[in-house]
Amino acid sequence: VKGFTYMVIIILLLVIIMPSVIIRGCRRQEEPSQDYIVRVYIDGQKRLAAMRLEDYTIGVVAAEMPANFHLEALKAQAVAARTYVVKRTKQSGGSGCALHPPADVCTDSTHCQAWLSKDELAKKWGPLGYIAFHRKIEKAVRDTRGLVIVHEGKLIDPVFHSTSGGKTENSEDVWSESVPYLRSVTSKYEQHSPKFVSTKVVPKEEFVKILKSKYPDINLDVKSVAKQVKVVEESTGGKVKILNVGGVVIKGTEFRSLFALNSADFSITELGEAIKITTTGYGHGVGMSQYGADGMAKKGADFKEIITHFYTGVNIVEITSIVSK
Numbered sequence: 535v536k537g538f539t540y541m542v543i544i545i546l547l548l549v550i551i552m553p554s555v556i557i558r559g560c561r562r563q564e565e566p567s568q569d570y571i572v573r574v575y576i577d578g579q580k581r582l583a584a585m586r587l588e589d590y591t592i593g594v595v596a597a598e599m600p601a602n603f604h605l606e607a608l609k610a611q612a613v614a615a616r617t618y619v620v621k622r623t624k625q626s627g628g629s630g631c632a633l634h635p636p637a638d639v640c641t642d643s644t645h646c647q648a649w650l651s652k653d654e655l656a657k658k659w660g661p662l663g664y665i666a667f668h669r670k671i672e673k674a675v676r677d678t679r680g681l682v683i684v685h686e687g688k689l690i691d692p693v694f695h696s697t698s699g700g701k702t703e704n705s706e707d708v709w710s711e712s713v714p715y716l717r718s719v720t721s722k723y724e725q726h727s728p729k730f731v732s733t734k735v736v737p738k739e740e741f742v743k744i745l746k747s748k749y750p751d752i753n754l755d756v757k758s759v760a761k762q763v764k765v766v767e768e769s770t771g772g773k774v775k776i777l778n779v780g781g782v783v784i785k786g787t788e789f790r791s792l793f794a795l796n797s798a799d800f801s802i803t804e805l806g807e808a809i810k811i812t813t814t815g816y817g818h819g820v821g822m823s824q825y826g827a828d829g830m831a832k833k834g835a836d837f838k839e840i841i842t843h844f845y846t847g848v849n850i851v852e853i854t855s856i857v858s859k
């Protein structure tokens with residue numbers, strides 16, 4: 535009888551106590567990023583909103599990456615989006631969005647990172663697309679919950695672009711600062727990008743006019759324009775770093791913005807009375823290539839392999855390891 539009583543007590547203990555221990559354990563895992571609140575300035579509504587980190591991340595991934603991309607690419611984007619905003623929050627020592635204090639981040643993609651509300655996403659995708667795509671992105675965010683990217687223990691600035699054109703850039707070739715985790719790497723699987731190669735045809739006279747309006751010292755003969763445009767230096771990633779146009783030295787990035795090119799990886803040829811500019815890739819070329827990430831995922835890479843490929847020497851860690859509650 536004594537043995538039986540002990541057994542009953544042990545079983546009761548297991549049944550009553552164990553589930554609560556398990557639930558508490560799960561909750562402890564859920565809590566950090568669920569409780570992490572970010573203050574978002576919504577540009578379209580001109581107001582500040584407090585959001586849960588994970589909910590906010592869904593709106594960023596949906597705005598920044600095509601939802602038909604592979605789930606592992608969406609997961610990589612989710613970890614990058616989360617890292618971006620956590621780095622800016624006060625909780626992690628960040629200084630927030632400089633344009634909209636006291637917000638941590640704004641929804642202007644040219645300043646912080648893009649974010650779309652549920653209403654905006656319903657409009658973008660339509661009712662049926664909304665159900666499928668929202669579920670897919672929610673999964674990408676949930677499966678990577680609380681994960682952020684660090685380099686030597688510090689949150690990184692996870693910059694990204696659409697299409698690298700086959701190779702990404704060293705940060706100092708595009709901007710001034712050399713960042714250890716923003717190194718040039720190959721991106722082999724992005725030929726499916728609609729902007730992998732693009733062309734622009736500009737009449738010779740217009741070409742010369744545009745250049746002279748910005749650089750009055752340029753000396754160009756309309757007849758043999760293409761010969762007077764020379765690449766002086768290329769970046770490690772294959773983009774035009776410096777070129778000489780009719781005796782004037784111009785940065786590749788300046789030429790890119792002058793002719794609104796998809797990237798600074800361009801070449802110039804004559805096409806009768808016009809100049810043909812052929813451009814490879816889309817964007818600044820630094821950090822993660824989104825089409826490259828999608829291509830890697832389709833070849834079987836998971837989000838961790840994608841992130842550690844495009845960001846050199848980084849680790850993916852739980853938010854709790856860098857931000858104290």
Ligand SMILES: [Zn+2]
Binds near residue numbers: 631632641642647
């Ligand atoms: Zn901002």
